[in-house]
Amino acid sequence: xxxxxxxxxxxxxxNDFTRAESRQIRKRSTALLGSLLRPERSKLVVGLIVVIxxxxxxxxxxxxxxxxxxxxxxxxxNRDWIPIASVGVIYLITGVVGAVLISWFTxxxxxxxxxxxxxxxxxVFLQTQRLSLEFHETYTSGRIISRQTSDLDxxxxxxxxxxxxxxxxxxxxxxxxxxxxxxxxxxxxxxxVSLVPLLILTRWFQLRSQRLFRTxxxxxxxxxxxxxxxxxxxxAVKAFxxxxxxxxxxxxxxxxxxxxxxxxxxxxxxxxxxxxxxxxVTVAVVLLVGAFRVVEGQVAIGVLLxxxxxxxxxxxxxxxxxxxxxxxxxxAAALEKISGVLEEELSVPxxxxxxxxxxxxxxxxxxxxxxxxxxxxxxxxxxxxxxxAGQTIALVGSTGAGKSTLAKLISRFYDPTTGQVTLDxxxxxxxxxxxxxxxxxxxxxxxxxxxxxxxxxxxxGKPGASREEIVGAAKAVGAHAFIESLPDGYDTDVNxxxxxxxxxxxxxxxxxxAFLADPAVLILDEATASLDIPSERQVQDALxxxxxxxxxxxxxxxxxxxxxxxxxxxxxxxVIIEDGTPADLIGGTGRFAQLHASWRExxx
Numbered sequence: 001x002x003x004x005x006x007x008x009x010x011x012x013x014x015n016d017f018t019r020a021e022s023r024q025i026r027k028r029s030t031a032l033l034g035s036l037l038r039p040e041r042s043k044l045v046v047g048l049i050v051v052i053x054x055x056x057x058x059x060x061x062x063x064x065x066x067x068x069x070x071x072x073x074x075x076x077x078n079r080d081w082i083p084i085a086s087v088g089v090i091y092l093i094t095g096v097v098g099a100v101l102i103s104w105f106t107x108x109x110x111x112x113x114x115x116x117x118x119x120x121x122x123x124v125f126l127q128t129q130r131l132s133l134e135f136h137e138t139y140t141s142g143r144i145i146s147r148q149t150s151d152l153d154x155x156x157x158x159x160x161x162x163x164x165x166x167x168x169x170x171x172x173x174x175x176x177x178x179x180x181x182x183x184x185x186x187x188x189x190x191x192x193v194s195l196v197p198l199l200i201l202t203r204w205f206q207l208r209s210q211r212l213f214r215t216x217x218x219x220x221x222x223x224x225x226x227x228x229x230x231x232x233x234x235x236a237v238k239a240f241x242x243x244x245x246x247x248x249x250x251x252x253x254x255x256x257x258x259x260x261x262x263x264x265x266x267x268x269x270x271x272x273x274x275x276x277x278x279x280x281v282t283v284a285v286v287l288l289v290g291a292f293r294v295v296e297g298q299v300a301i302g303v304l305l306x307x308x309x310x311x312x313x314x315x316x317x318x319x320x321x322x323x324x325x326x327x328x329x330x331x332a333a334a335l336e337k338i339s340g341v342l343e344e345e346l347s348v349p350x351x352x353x354x355x356x357x358x359x360x361x362x363x364x365x366x367x368x369x370x371x372x373x374x375x376x377x378x379x380x381x382x383x384x385x386x387x388x389a390g391q392t393i394a395l396v397g398s399t400g401a402g403k404s405t406l407a408k409l410i411s412r413f414y415d416p417t418t419g420q421v422t423l424d425x426x427x428x429x430x431x432x433x434x435x436x437x438x439x440x441x442x443x444x445x446x447x448x449x450x451x452x453x454x455x456x457x458x459x460x461g462k463p464g465a466s467r468e469e470i471v472g473a474a475k476a477v478g479a480h481a482f483i484e485s486l487p488d489g490y491d492t493d494v495n496x497x498x499x500x501x502x503x504x505x506x507x508x509x510x511x512x513x514a515f516l517a518d519p520a521v522l523i524l525d526e527a528t529a530s531l532d533i534p535s536e537r538q539v540q541d542a543l544x545x546x547x548x549x550x551x552x553x554x555x556x557x558x559x560x561x562x563x564x565x566x567x568x569x570x571x572x573x574x575v576i577i578e579d580g581t582p583a584d585l586i587g588g589t590g591r592f593a594q595l596h597a598s599w600r601e602x603x604x
Contacts, residue, residue, distance in 0.1 A: 025336050032339040036116045047108045051167055054101030057094040059175040062309040064091045066183065069302030106164060113159030117152065123342055124148055132348040133413040134374065139341075145228055146221040147341055151334035154217075158324075158331035165324045169317030180310045184299060187286050187307035191314060194282040198318075201278070205271045212264050213329035217337065219257040226250055279315030286311045348415050354432035360439035360520035361424050362389040362551030364410055369419035371405060379405045380416075380574040389424070389520075392552040394565035394582075396592060402574040403555045407523045410553060411442045423521070441519040445526035447510035449501070454483055455490040457509055461517035473516040476545050479508035511546065521551045524561075559596055568592060 037044065068087040075083040128136075128144050181188035230237060230246055237243060290304040364387040371380040379402050387393055395403040408414050409421050412428045420427045423439060431439075441461070449457050458473060459465045470490065474480040482505050486492040494501060501509070507527065514522060543564060556562055568585050570578035570592050578590050585592040 025339075028339045028343055029332065029335045032335065032342060036119055039119070040112045040115060043108060043112050047105055047112070048167075050101050050105045050108065051171060054098045054105060055168060055171040055175055057098035057101070059172065059179055060094045061091060062306040062313070063179055063183065064094070065309070066300070066302035066306035069305060070300040071302075102168075105168075109164055110160065113156070113163070116159060117156055120155065120338065121148065121152060124152075124338060127342050127344070130346070131344055132346050133408065134347045135344060138374065143221055143225055144341075146224040147338055150220050150224060151217065151338055154327070154330045154334040155338075158327040163324075165317070165320045166328075169321045169324070172317050173314055176310050176314045180307060180314075183303050183310075184290075184307050186293070186299075187290060187311065190286050190289065191282060191311060194278055194285075198275070198278050201271065201274045205267065209264065209267055209329050210332075212260065212267060213333045214336070216257070216260045216264060216330065217333040219253070219260045221337075223250075223253050223257055226253055275315065275318045279312070279318065282315070283308060283311050348412060350433055351430050354435070355426055355430045357423070357426065357431055357435040357439060360435075362439075362520035363387065363422075363424050364521060364551060364553075365422045365425070366406075366409075367420050367422065369409070369416040369421060371409060371414065371416045378574070380409075383419075383574060383576075385569075385576070387551060387553070389551055390549060391567060392547050392554065392565045393567045393569055394554045394556060394562040395569050395571060396556070396559075396562060396595065397571035400573075401571040403571055404525055405574075406571075407442060407525050407553060407555055410521065410523060411440055412436055438517075439519055440521040440523070441514050441517045442523040442525060443507075443510050443514050443527040447503070447506040447527075449494045449506055449509060451493075451495065453488075453491045453493055454486065454501075454509060457494060458490075458512045458516060461513035461515070465516055469516060470512075473512040474509075476515050477508055477511040479505070479512050482508065515546050519550065521553070522547065523553045523555075525555045527554075527556075 064087050068084055071083050075081075124147055128147075177188065177191065180191060226246075226249065230250070237246060287304075287308050290299060290307055293299045294301055294304050364385075366383050366385040369380055369383045370378065371383070372378040383402075383406075395406060397403055405414075409416060410428075412421075412431075415429060420429070422428065423431065423436075428436060450460070455467065455470050458470045461473070462469065467490070471480065474483055474490075482501075483490055483492075486501070510527070543561075547564070552565075554561060554565055562568060563582055565582060568578070568580060568582050569576050570585070570590070572591070578585055578588075578592050580588075586596050587593070
C-alpha cells in the first residue's frame, strides 16, 4: 500500500504529511469529486443558471432604492407617480422571482447531493467488499464503519447546505461588486482595498485549519474504532472485567476528540470576528468618504445609501462562507480518507486473461513457494508440497507453524511472495475468481451467519438451491434435527451472529453450506473447534460424507479429527517435519506420536 493510500492516511493515523504527499492526496480527492459530479453535469448547469438569475434579482434591490430616492422622490414632488411606482413594482417582482428561483435551486441541489451520496456509499461498500483479505486484516472494521458513517455524514452536511452557501455567496459578492462599481467607482475601490486584509485572514485560516480538521477526523475515527471493538468483543470484556480500563481508554479518546474540536473552535473564534471587523471598518470608510462627497455634490444621497447597503451586503455571506469552510475542511478530510480506501489496490488482483476451469479435480501443488506478510516476517520459506486429487490431508503443528497461512494460500486469500500454488496444474493467479471460489471452499473456526433464515444461510453455498437440496445438505452433516427443533425450522431468523443458535450449531450450518457448495477442494481450518464432544462425534460421520471424492485440507488441534485423514503433515516454522499416514506416524517416535500420546492421556 502506497504512502498516500490507506496506510498513508490511516495506517498510523498520520497528519504530518509532506507538501508532496498533501498535493497527491488533494489530487486524489479532487479526482474522486470530479468522478462523482460528472454524471450530474446537466443538473449542475441548470442549477448554475438558476442561481445566477436568482442572485442577480436579489442584488438589484439597493440599485432600485437609489433610483427611487434620487429620481422617484423628486418626480413625486411634481405629482409624477410613475418612477416611484415602477421602482416598487420591479422591486416586488425581483423579490418574488429571487425567492422562487432560490427554492428551485435548493430542491435541485438536494437531489444532486443525494445522488452523489448514493453513488459514494455504493462505491465504498463495493470497494471494501472487493478488497483482499490482507486489507481487512490491517484496516480495522471500526475504520471501515467510520468511512461509511461519520465521514459520509461530513460530506452530506457539505452537500446539503455548504455548497448552496458557497455558490450563492460567491455570486452574490460578484454581482455586488459589479453593481457597486457601476454606481460609484470610489466606493468600489474602497471595497477592493478591503479585500487585501480579507484574503490575508482567509489564507491564514486555511493553512491552520487544514491540519486541525484532519486531526479531528482521525480522533473521530479512533472513537468509532474503540466503540466497535468494545461492543464486538463484549463477551471478552465481561469475562476479563476490562470495563475500567476500557472506560479510561475511551475517556482518553473522548478527551482527544474534545481537544481537537476545541482547537478548531478557537480558530473560528479569531476568524469570525476578524471578518466582522473588516466588514464594519469597510462600511464605515465608505460611509465617511461618501458623506463628504455628498456634501460636495459629487454623489447623490441615494447612490451613497446604495453603496453602503452593497458594502454591508458584500460581507453578509462571509460568516456563512466561514461556516461553509468549516464544513468544507471537515468534508475534505473525510474525502481524503474515503478516496484512500477507493484507491486501494487489490493485493490479490484478478487475472487479466483468466484460464477457464471447466471441472476441477482438486490436485493442489506448492512449487517452491515462499511467503511473508506485509511486516516482512517469512512464514513459509521455500515450501513445496503435492496433494493429489481426492486425498485428505491433516495439518498439525503448534500455533504459528504456518498451517492457516497454507490454507489462505490455497484459497488465494493471499498470493505467494515467490513460487506458485496450482490447482490441477493451473496457477491460482490465472483462474477466474468465480471458478476459484466454486472449486475451493474454506470452513473456518468462526462460523458466521448472516441476517436471514437458516435456509438462507445454508443456500449461500449454492445460490438458487431448492429447499430439498438445502434440507439434504443439512441432513448429510447432521444439522437437520436441531434445525427442525427451532421455532420456525429452516425459516427461523438467526439474527445477527446467529443469536438463536449455539456456536456448535452455527458450525453445523456452515458444514451444510460447504456440503451444498460441493467444491473440489474443501479446507477445514479448526472447523470443529466450536463443537462439544457429542457434537463432534456426530459430525465425524458427516465429515466422511462431506470429504468423500474431494481433496480436503484439515487443520485441527483435536487429533480425533485428524484420524479420518489419508495423510498427516506436521509443520514447524513453515517447514514440514513429518509426512505420513496417521497410523505410521502414531507408531513412530516423532512429534506426531508425542502429540497423540499427550492427547490420549488427556482423555483418561
